[in-house]
Amino acid sequence: MATLGEHKLYLKKDKGVVPLKEQLATVSPVLESLKCKKEERIKQFSDIRSQIEKIRFELSEYNDQGADPSSLAAEEHDLSMRKLNSYQTQLRALQKDKSERLRKVLEYINEVHSLCGVLGIDFGSTVHEVHPSLHQNGVEQSRNISNSTLEGLASTIYKLKAERKSRIHKAREIMESLCQLWKLMDSPEEEKRQFSKVMSSLILPEEGITSPGVLSEETIEKMEFEVERLTRLKTSRLKEIVMKRRAELEAICQNAHIEPDVSTAPEQTDALIDSGCSFLHPALLLYSHVFVFVFTSNVILVPIPPGLIDPSELLANIESQILKAKEESLSRKDIMDRINRWIAACDEEAWLEEYNQDPKRYSAGRGAHINLKRAEKARILVRKIPSMVDDLINRTFAWENARNKPFLYDGGRLISVLEEYRLSRHQKEEENRRYRDQKKLESILLAEKEAIFGSRPSPRKTSSLSRKANGYRPNGNTNGLKTPTPRRLSLGSATPELLTPRSYSGHNRYFGDVRRLSTSHLNFGDDSLSTFTSISGSEPESPSIG
Known part of the structure; x- marks a missing residue:
C-alpha cells in the first residue's frame, strides 16, 4: 500500500469476535486487488519510462539506444499516482520538444x-x-x-x-x-x-x-x-563579322544620308585584323596602345605589335557607331521626310513641264484623263514648293541650333543647298517675267508690221511646229499613259530675235556637295522652253473633267 501511495485500508468490522480464518478470508481479496493494481501501475510506469528514455536518446548526441527501453525495471518503491503524474508531465514536455525539433x-x-x-x-x-x-x-x-x-x-x-x-x-x-x-x-x-x-x-x-x-x-x-x-571561332570569323557590322552601319547611314565614321572603314579594319602594322585613322589609335608622334594627316603609319589589339574592342567600336547612327537617323527623321516630299514635288514639276509641251495632251485618246488629273494635282503641289523650302530651312536651322552642329546631307550642308535653290528659283521667276514681257512686246511689233505690210505666217505656229518636232511625245503604245521623258527643245528660227532666258534648271552647280540628292529630282535639265511654258501660262489650262 505504501508503494502504491495508499495509506488507509477500509475493512468491514464486526462487533463480535471474528475467527482468524474469517479475517484472513476477508483480507485476501483486498490483497489480491492490491497486487493486481501494483502490477498495472508497474506496467504504466514501464511504458512511460520507456517513452521517456526513447525520446531522451533521440535528443542525445549519439543515437545509440542500447538496451530495449521496455526491459528497463521500474522503480518499485514509489508507484504512487503523484509519481505517475510527474512522469506523464515529463513525457508530454519531451514529446512537445521532440515535435518541434x-x-x-x-x-x-x-x-x-x-x-x-x-x-x-x-x-x-x-x-x-x-x-x-x-x-x-x-x-x-x-x-x-x-x-x-x-x-x-x-x-x-x-x-x-x-x-x-x-x-x-x-x-x-x-x-x-x-x-x-x-x-x-x-x-x-x-x-x-x-x-x-x-x-x-x-x-x-x-x-x-x-x-x-x-x-x-x-x-x-x-x-x-x-x-x-x-x-x-570568333578569331577566325572576326573579319566577316566586322564587315557585316560595317555594312549594317553603312546601310543605316545611307538611308539617313549621313557619312559613316571613317575610323572603321573596311580597308582599315582589314589591315588592322590581318597585320601588325597598318595605316590607321587617329580614331583607331586607341586600340594600338602606343604613343602617337605624328598628327600631320588623317591617315598615319603606326606600328602595332601582333596580338596587342583586342578584336572585340574594334567590333565594339562599330557597334557603338551603329547605335549613334540610329540615334542620329531618328533625330533627322522629320527633316528627311520633308526632304523626300520636296524632291517628290520637284519630280512632279519636271513631269508637268514636259506634259505641258505635248500639243495632244487634251486629245480624247485612251488614258488622257489620267494625265489630266495628274497635271491638276501636280500644279497644286508645285505651288507649295516655296513654302516647303521655307519650312525645311526653318526646321533645319532649329535642328542645328538644338544640337550645335550643321545638318549634313551626304556630306554637304543642307542649308546651303536650300538657300541656293531658293535663290535660283527666284532668278528663274524673274527670267520668266522678262520672257513674258518680251513676248508681249513681240506681239505688239508683229501686229504693227501686219498693219503696214499685211499678214504673214505666225511665229506662234512656227513655234508650235518646232515643239511638235522636238518636244514631248506621248508613247504610241500607251496613248499618253507613260510618263514623259525630258528632251532638248529649241525655239527654232521663227523668232531669232527673242531674248531666251537662262533656265533655272541650268543652275545645278550647288549640288556638287550633295552626291545622292539628284539634280533630275529638282527639275534641273537643259530644256529652257519647258520652264517658260509651265510658269508663264502661255498654254491654255486643261479643261475640267466631268
Missing part, C-alpha cells in the same frame, strides 16, 4: 535536398556527414534530433547557400559572355536552345532558382567549354 529537422532536410538538387550534389552523402540517422529509411523516431544535428544541418545549409551564390555569380558571368558571343557570331537558335533552361533560371532571383542541376559543375563546365569554342 523533428519539424525543424524535416525543414532543414528538405532545404538541403533542394539545394543539393540545384547544385548537383549528392544528398545522401551530405546529410550523412551531419548524422547517419538522417538518411536512414526508417521511421521518423529513428532520426537523431539533437542540438548538434540541428546545428550541423543549419551549418550545411549555410555552406550550400554560399556555394549556390558563388555558382550563380560565376554562371551569370559566363552566360553574359556567351550571349555576347552568340550575338557577335549570329549563332543559330539550335546552339542557344541547349542553354535555354539555364538562361531562364539565371534571370530569376537567387531564392527562385530551384531547377535541378541548373547550377551543377557539369552545367557550368559545359557553358565554359562553349565560351572557349566560340572564342576560338
Whole structure:
C-alpha cells in the first residue's frame, strides 16, 4: 500500500469476535486487488519510462539506444499516482520538444535536398556527414534530433547557400559572355536552345532558382567549354563579322544620308585584323596602345605589335557607331521626310513641264484623263514648293541650333543647298517675267508690221511646229499613259530675235556637295522652253473633267 501511495485500508468490522480464518478470508481479496493494481501501475510506469528514455536518446548526441527501453525495471518503491503524474508531465514536455525539433529537422532536410538538387550534389552523402540517422529509411523516431544535428544541418545549409551564390555569380558571368558571343557570331537558335533552361533560371532571383542541376559543375563546365569554342571561332570569323557590322552601319547611314565614321572603314579594319602594322585613322589609335608622334594627316603609319589589339574592342567600336547612327537617323527623321516630299514635288514639276509641251495632251485618246488629273494635282503641289523650302530651312536651322552642329546631307550642308535653290528659283521667276514681257512686246511689233505690210505666217505656229518636232511625245503604245521623258527643245528660227532666258534648271552647280540628292529630282535639265511654258501660262489650262 505504501508503494502504491495508499495509506488507509477500509475493512468491514464486526462487533463480535471474528475467527482468524474469517479475517484472513476477508483480507485476501483486498490483497489480491492490491497486487493486481501494483502490477498495472508497474506496467504504466514501464511504458512511460520507456517513452521517456526513447525520446531522451533521440535528443542525445549519439543515437545509440542500447538496451530495449521496455526491459528497463521500474522503480518499485514509489508507484504512487503523484509519481505517475510527474512522469506523464515529463513525457508530454519531451514529446512537445521532440515535435518541434523533428519539424525543424524535416525543414532543414528538405532545404538541403533542394539545394543539393540545384547544385548537383549528392544528398545522401551530405546529410550523412551531419548524422547517419538522417538518411536512414526508417521511421521518423529513428532520426537523431539533437542540438548538434540541428546545428550541423543549419551549418550545411549555410555552406550550400554560399556555394549556390558563388555558382550563380560565376554562371551569370559566363552566360553574359556567351550571349555576347552568340550575338557577335549570329549563332543559330539550335546552339542557344541547349542553354535555354539555364538562361531562364539565371534571370530569376537567387531564392527562385530551384531547377535541378541548373547550377551543377557539369552545367557550368559545359557553358565554359562553349565560351572557349566560340572564342576560338570568333578569331577566325572576326573579319566577316566586322564587315557585316560595317555594312549594317553603312546601310543605316545611307538611308539617313549621313557619312559613316571613317575610323572603321573596311580597308582599315582589314589591315588592322590581318597585320601588325597598318595605316590607321587617329580614331583607331586607341586600340594600338602606343604613343602617337605624328598628327600631320588623317591617315598615319603606326606600328602595332601582333596580338596587342583586342578584336572585340574594334567590333565594339562599330557597334557603338551603329547605335549613334540610329540615334542620329531618328533625330533627322522629320527633316528627311520633308526632304523626300520636296524632291517628290520637284519630280512632279519636271513631269508637268514636259506634259505641258505635248500639243495632244487634251486629245480624247485612251488614258488622257489620267494625265489630266495628274497635271491638276501636280500644279497644286508645285505651288507649295516655296513654302516647303521655307519650312525645311526653318526646321533645319532649329535642328542645328538644338544640337550645335550643321545638318549634313551626304556630306554637304543642307542649308546651303536650300538657300541656293531658293535663290535660283527666284532668278528663274524673274527670267520668266522678262520672257513674258518680251513676248508681249513681240506681239505688239508683229501686229504693227501686219498693219503696214499685211499678214504673214505666225511665229506662234512656227513655234508650235518646232515643239511638235522636238518636244514631248506621248508613247504610241500607251496613248499618253507613260510618263514623259525630258528632251532638248529649241525655239527654232521663227523668232531669232527673242531674248531666251537662262533656265533655272541650268543652275545645278550647288549640288556638287550633295552626291545622292539628284539634280533630275529638282527639275534641273537643259530644256529652257519647258520652264517658260509651265510658269508663264502661255498654254491654255486643261479643261475640267466631268
